[in-house]
Amino acid sequence: MKTSVYPGSFDPVTNGHIDVIERALKIFDNVIVTVGDNPEKKPLFTIQERIDMLKESTKHLKNIEIDSFSGLLLNYVKSKNSKIIIRGLRAVSDFEFEFQRALLNRVVDKEVETIFIMTKEDYVYLNSSIIKEMTKFKGKVNGLVPKIVEEKLREKFNKT
Numbered sequence: 001m002k003t004s005v006y007p008g009s010f011d012p013v014t015n016g017h018i019d020v021i022e023r024a025l026k027i028f029d030n031v032i033v034t035v036g037d038n039p040e041k042k043p044l045f046t047i048q049e050r051i052d053m054l055k056e057s058t059k060h061l062k063n064i065e066i067d068s069f070s071g072l073l074l075n076y077v078k079s080k081n082s083k084i085i086i087r088g089l090r091a092v093s094d095f096e097f098e099f100q101r102a103l104l105n106r107v108v109d110k111e112v113e114t115i116f117i118m119t120k121e122d123y124v125y126l127n128s129s130i131i132k133e134m135t136k137f138k139g140k141v142n143g144l145v146p147k148i149v150e151e152k153l154r155e156k157f158n159k160t
């Protein structure tokens, strides 16, 4: 059984993330999508809110688990009996950071492989920060994020 782990901030999940998850499910028996607890990133949504949005946006998919983690990703991956980390790739801008992280993880644990999945061309420019910025200034983000995310973003920014 090949279990893969897809870590990220998912603050909030976008259609780019969903596209990567769907592609990963074609390759691996199951995918654990896990929300990283990185307070340095000053997230807009709490871990629980991000988990809830991920659950709602992936309910059409089988063989998927939504979880969260803190601390070293490699330890989390091992605790899930997995040896595969999935990362999404967009434009070249992701490359250097992802390359460094993947190689460092390999130095620390050579058993764990990082697999990169390229997103659909429609989502190459998409990231969570752009979505937050657009919603804040009342821009339209339909087609870029799941419906539930659109609603939650609207709620969040209407309160502030």
Ligand code: ADP
Residues within 6 Å of the ligand: 007, 008, 009, 010, 011, 014, 015, 016, 017, 020, 086, 087, 088, 089, 090, 094, 118, 119, 120, 123, 124, 125, 126, 127, 128
């Ligand atoms: P992180 O804080 O770990 O970068 P993100 O939630 O921003 O968390 O991204 C999680 C993973 O998904 C990363 O590998 C990132 O490159 C990838 N990703 C984010 N947006 C997209 C997208 N539009 N298309 C493909 N991959 C993406």
